[in-house]
Amino acid sequence: MGAVRPHLWFHDRAGDAAAFYAATIPNTSITSIVTAPPGIPDVDEGATFIVELQLDGMPATFLNAGPSFTLDEAFSFYLTCDGQEEVDHYWEALAADGGQTSQCGWLRDRFGVSWQVVPRQLDDVMSRPDKAGVARATAALMQMTKIDVATLEAAYSGELAST
Incomplete structure (x- = not known):
């Protein structure tokens, strides 16, 4: 049986993205880099073409292949964190240097990955x-960019005024 893994198409920053993730996400390493042979459209001969990596232990392939396709929010990595301190750490690291934050814990990093x-x-x-508590927590979540654990708990318990 074959292996299923994500395959992400980058314009020209697959190597930079892989190196950043290897430095930022534990249990992540680059396993191989293939340079472009002659004749690959939108990729210079000898440039980084295919990057294989283990992203938190999960095999992934990053491809530099020009601007024909772009990354968007229809695909995202779901990064589960152990508490607010980890949320804060990864949020800041992934949103740095041109990343864009969004609603409910979503962001796009500087490479365009969600x-x-x-x-x-x-x-x-x-x-x-408690369904009413879940509804209050959900309402609070919908108002957040970065998820705040204390606010979720306060909303669930009814200690946070409704918005």
Whole structure:
């Protein structure tokens, strides 16, 4: 049986993205880099063409292949964090140097890759039995960019005024 893994198309920064992730995400390493042979459209001969990596242990392929296709939010990496400190750390690292933040823990990094930076506590809060509390937490979540665990908990328990 074959292996399933993400394959991301970059204009020309696959190597930079892979190196950044290897330095930022634990258990991530570049396993091979293939340079472009002659005749690849939109890629200079000898330039980085294919980058194979383990992204938090998951095999992934990054391809430099020019501007024909672009990355968008229809695909994202879901980064589960152990608490607010990790959320803050990865949020800042991934949004740095030109990244763009969005709603509910989503952001696009400087390479155009979308991420959801999510604390484990979100799943816990959303699976609790008090449906009114879950609704309050969901309403609070919808107002956030970076997810804030304390605010989710306060909303769930009714300690946060509705917006």
